[in-house]
Amino acid sequence: MKLIICAGPATTGKTSVLRHIIRKLIEKDHRAAYLKIDVQFAEEDIKFQEEFRIPTRKVYSGELCPDHCSVMVLGDTIKWAQKEGAEYLFVETAGLCLRCSPYVTESLGLAVLEATSGINLPLKVGPMLSLADIAVITKIDRISQAEREVFRARIQEVAPDVRVREVNALYGIGIDPLVRQIEALPDVGDSLKLRGNPPVGTCSICVGKKEIGWEAHFGVLRPLDNQTFYRGQ
Amino acid sequence: MDIIQNISILGGQDKNRRLELVDRIDLKMGDMVSVVGPTGSGKTTLINDIELFADRNTPSGRRILINGEVPSPDYTENPASNPIALITQHTTFLSDLPVIEFLTIHARVRNNFRPEAGDLVRQTLDFANQLTGEPINETSRMMELSGGQTRALLIADAAVICNTPIILLDEVENAGIYRVRTLELLREYRKIFLFVTHDPRITLLSDYRIVMQNGSIVKVIHTTEEERSLALKVSQIDDVLTAMREKIRLGEVLVDADLEGLL
Numbered sequence: 083m084k085l086i087i088c089a090g091p092a093t094t095g096k097t098s099v100l101r102h103i104i105r106k107l108i109e110k111d112h113r114a115a116y117l118k119i120d121v122q123f124a125e126e127d128i129k130f131q132e133e134f135r136i137p138t139r140k141v142y143s144g145e146l147c148p149d150h151c152s153v154m155v156l157g158d159t160i161k162w163a164q165k166e167g168a169e170y171l172f173v174e175t176a177g178l179c180l181r182c183s184p185y186v187t188e189s190l191g192l193a194v195l196e197a198t199s200g201i202n203l204p205l206k207v208g209p210m211l212s213l214a215d216i217a218v219i220t221k222i223d224r225i226s227q228a229e230r231e232v233f234r235a236r237i238q239e240v241a242p243d244v245r246v247r248e249v250n251a252l253y254g255i256g257i258d259p260l261v262r263q264i265e266a267l268p269d270v271g272d273s274l275k276l277r278g279n280p281p282v283g284t285c286s287i288c289v290g291k292k293e294i295g296w297e298a299h300f301g302v303l304r305p306l307d308n309q310t311f312y313r314g315q
Numbered sequence: 316m317d318i319i320q321n322i323s324i325l326g327g328q329d330k331n332r333r334l335e336l337v338d339r340i341d342l343k344m345g346d347m348v349s350v351v352g353p354t355g356s357g358k359t360t361l362i363n364d365i366e367l368f369a370d371r372n373t374p375s376g377r378r379i380l381i382n383g384e385v386p387s388p389d390y391t392e393n394p395a396s397n398p399i400a401l402i403t404q405h406t407t408f409l410s411d412l413p414v415i416e417f418l419t420i421h422a423r424v425r426n427n428f429r430p431e432a433g434d435l436v437r438q439t440l441d442f443a444n445q446l447t448g449e450p451i452n453e454t455s456r457m458m459e460l461s462g463g464q465t466r467a468l469l470i471a472d473a474a475v476i477c478n479t480p481i482i483l484l485d486e487v488e489n490a491g492i493y494r495v496r497t498l499e500l501l502r503e504y505r506k507i508f509l510f511v512t513h514d515p516r517i518t519l520l521s522d523y524r525i526v527m528q529n530g531s532i533v534k535v536i537h538t539t540e541e542e543r544s545l546a547l548k549v550s551q552i553d554d555v556l557t558a559m560r561e562k563i564r565l566g567e568v569l570v571d572a573d574l575e576g577l578l
Contacts, residue, residue, distance in 0.1 A: 201410040227366065227401045228421055228472050229408055229457075231394040235424045248391075253374050255367055259388075 083163060084170050084267040087185050089177045089210050090194030095220035096174050097126050098251035099194055106261045107170060108134055115168035117141065117159050119148050119175040126174065137166040148175050149182035153276065156186065160270065170264065183209035186274040190267055196221045197233055204237045209278045212241045216260065219248045319398050319480040320344055320382050322365065322507060327376025329531035337532040340525065342507050344480065349518045350511045352527030358511045359404070361527065362483040365509070366401040375530065395427040399481045400473035404489070406462035414468070415453040422476045435476050442500065443471035446492040463491035470497060474504060481507045488514040495557070516553045519546040551576055
């Protein structure tokens with residue numbers, strides 16, 4: 083079974099991109115399964131189940147960060163999808179604080195970004211973009227060709243090894259190359275690992291210290307004059 | 316990049332999924348072509364199909380060939396290899412980069428990061444400033460530009476920075492820019508030009524026009540001798556109207572003499 087993990091900020095069109103990919107795979111008689119991870123509300127599992135008659139699940143991460151939740155449930159999900167006979171497992175997740183990325187080894191990582199989101203977005207999403215395999219750019223019809231190309235250049239500046247694919251998720255234009263790349267994936271093994279280093283998990287603030295200023299804390303400290311671009315590696 | 320000699324549009328289907336009436340058009344280097352038709356007839360869709368190198372994978376089902384062959388995937392993956400510049404109807408930018416920085420990045424990506432890309436930025440601004448009544452300040456942020464400045468900059472960017480063999484322009488007459496000057500400057504380049512237009516002057520300058528209806532190309536009309544002989548008169552009428560428009564813009568009052576050019 084092949085594993086595709088799709089991340090991206092809210093409302094960028096992750097679901098629309100996956101809908102086109104899954105439709106094309108089903109047209110070729112492939113079997114897919116789908117997991118949606120969201121914080122408190124999602125209905126894509128029901129929609130995909132109705133539309134494609136494929137096995138779907140959803141998980142609400144609630145008080146956990148969605149990427150943390152993804153690590154917890156991904157092992158079970160792979161077993162579930164294999165039992166359902168899926169050849170392709172799609173996991174869609176709304177990574178939120180942009181310090182982690184949900185991509186694991188042996189999977190295909192898709193970061194879905196919208197062309198309308200401003201020229202600095204690629205600098206702001208950190209490991210969600212830099213650790214992906216493909217940056218899928220949606221809403222390309224909303225901006226001029228010149229601006230689209232500058233947006234692409236901005237992405238390549240931050241993430242030179244990430245492949246950029248521009249799509250129109252409304253009409254499914256530009257989806258075919260993604261499908262070809264997904265079909266060529268190797269099957270997942272049984273020792274998957276996160277690609278990036280997770281951020282620090284516990285800190286003095288997590289355990290309840292409210293004082294302002296790094297001098298009042300312990301563990302990982304960050305004075306004002308120590309800023310580096312965070313890539314999650 | 317191979318030298319582009321022609322681009323072919325292979326017909327798809329109209330909005331009711333009926334076969335497109337014209338099943339093939341070959342545009343040759345140097346052709347100046349208009350795309351005409353009512354609003355909603357699919358003019359913008361046609362030039363978008365060309366820019367996307369449609370391969371029966373867009374709603375129109377059309378297919379685009381370059382030099383008679385399926386276009387290289389490199390065209391869409393590397394802007395420096397893309398033989399097409401598209402000037403859309405967008406009248407705003409979303410980017411908050413300063414004009415000079417935006418153009419510098421675009422000049423570098425369109426020219427494979429060659430050092431001479433820097434000169435292109437200056438030339439682009441000079442070109443754009445000939446098209447708009449309000450000069451563009453290179454330190455302005457892109458999103459602050461007016462509609463006219465935005466269109467002027469997009470046209471200049473396509474001609475100078477992209478300088479591609481194929482240029483597609485969507486309704487240049489709606490741009491709030493000097494349309495006649497735009498045409499004069501563009502005609503100095505030898506390219507395939509496609510103008511989506513409602514403008515008689517632009518249409519009569521074209522070698523032929525593609526007529527759209529209900530999402531389909533319904534016919535191709537070659538500009539007739541009679542039409543060509545009208546072109547001069549149409550230009551005069553257009554100049555008179557343009558001058559009147561400019562007077563209104565400047566808060567002046569129109570007089571009988573404003574129509575004298577029509578004698």
